[in-house]
Amino acid sequence: MKILVCIKQVPDMESKFTLQERWYDTHDLAWRLNEYDEYAIEQAVAIKEQLGDSDLTVLSIGPARVKEAMKKALAMGCDRGLHIEDNEVEQRDPQQIAALIAAHARDNHYDLIFCGMQSQDRASAQVGVITAEKLGFPCVTTIVDFHLQDGSITVKRELEGGLKARVSLSPPALFTCQLGLNTPRYPTLPNIMKAKKKEMITVPAAEISQEAAVQETMDIYFPEKKGGGLILEGDAGELADRLLRILKEQTTVMG
């Protein structure tokens, strides 16, 4: 089975961000692998372990520094890396990013593509979906469970309001991965060292796709600080119900 995992390198979310005109200042930040993409990598590696004869490519778009995140993916078990070099990646819109991934995937006939549900910085949650559309693949978003048996796939996806849905489909397909799908493995030290020797190809973005943007971020800013948080009032039973509803709908603590 040929599998593609699309990952993004994002700043450590504990960073102190300074804003520029349309994005944050990317200098002097500590960079990490996007959390949701770790679930994507883990799922792909788990499939390889299940099937034995799979081939895992990890793809990332950005300047040379993104190769560090790719090395982590290789150390976790991906077989090869495709680095699409783009020094102005933060100016691309989701359509352009998806066009780059789709252009590569179209020629390489992947059976499965895994993406994170969204990136921790831009959080558009569009790249996976648009990529699937461009490839004509079925796409299931926010998956929290994945089963592959005899060539057919059953996944659980997370809906709003604490609901879940079960979806079944066949390859080729694209999935976006949500918190709760799995616990990503640690890249062991020997595998970190071996990752150096795995194939890593860098291709300039312009050689793959030059699709135009269809949207533009005009400004980014910190929201005004609101004090006080949320105060619930009422009798105990009603308060408990409302609190439970908020926890279910707006957080992941209720599973």
Added chain:
Amino acid sequence: MKFELTEEQNLIRDMVRSFAESEVAPSARERDEQERFDRQLMFTRLAELGLTGIVFPEEYGGAGADYISYAIAVEELSRVCASTGVTLSAHLSLCANPIYLFGTEEQKQHYLVPLATGEKMGAFGLTENSAGSDAGGTKTVAIQEGDQWILNGSKVFITNGGEAEVYVVLARTDREAKKHRGISAFIVEKDTPGFSFGKKEEKMGIRSSPTMELVFENCRIPRSNLLGEEGRGFSVAMKTLDGGRIGIAAQALGIAQGALDQAVSYARERKQFDAPISQFQGVQFQLADMATQTSAARFLVYNAAYRASAGLSYSLESAMAKLMASETAMRVTTQAVQILGGYGYTRDFPVERMMRDAKITEIYEGTSEVQRIVIGAALCR
């Protein structure tokens, strides 16, 4: 000159930090209170992550990484639990490393491989009741009889003692030779008849790391378990301790960083006089000193580690790194307790444990005084 870590070193730090925070930190307080060594967590898990043989070549079961990676691993473990940090340091630097440096090919295959893969755990026996800083005062004796060596004597304060399966032990093989000349190094396996464990020390700090007495009573080991040349054990011990100092320096560095992180985080939360105490210049000055000293220690530690990997001499540099890092750890943890005030003095916060843990780094694997002797002698040679 490059001051940046490599991609691999960054990945190793991320991995070990993530493991340390999610798996090691949660039980650190309880293990300290109960003086409990958790082998599954503090050794077997490290082996699964490939940490028990970091610096050794793949052919000996290692990961083939460098000493900076090793220092980073010990630092990150010690940032949340100094007992786990020293477990790795004593195993790798004090037992596996002398076997790698001085062992025959057969000894490496038989002992180093299972140590590096973490199938077996290692320890080092040098210190005795009457031979601490003065290693030349070793009284444990080894007498050759046919194809065997017979060991008699005892070793005290042995980290990983009782838990480890493989021990590198120093003993006097020539009672006529003066001081350090007649000492040899041996590999002794746990469960060898005549080899037993005495007192388990009850310590101020690193309480989750076992410290035991080793007792040898007509303990017979094969002749082939001599490590290095007969009579050259002192040199084996000194070389071993040069490497060990990098591990302990990294442990101290991790303790300092852990305490600094706790202090900064607490200072930003804790309000007095209607403001977070981090807004007060008096607190900021303390934090500034703590951070500056910790950074300075880090550069010394990584420099010694770099030299060890590059095949350069590092005896002087590792002594400086250990001296600086351990004294920094003691100062920084003491200041961290001060910043946390009454809460810092309670066991509800980890800084009091860090302060107790820091003290030993000024004592074991060469006291601060011994480090100054090493550094001073190198300057005035």
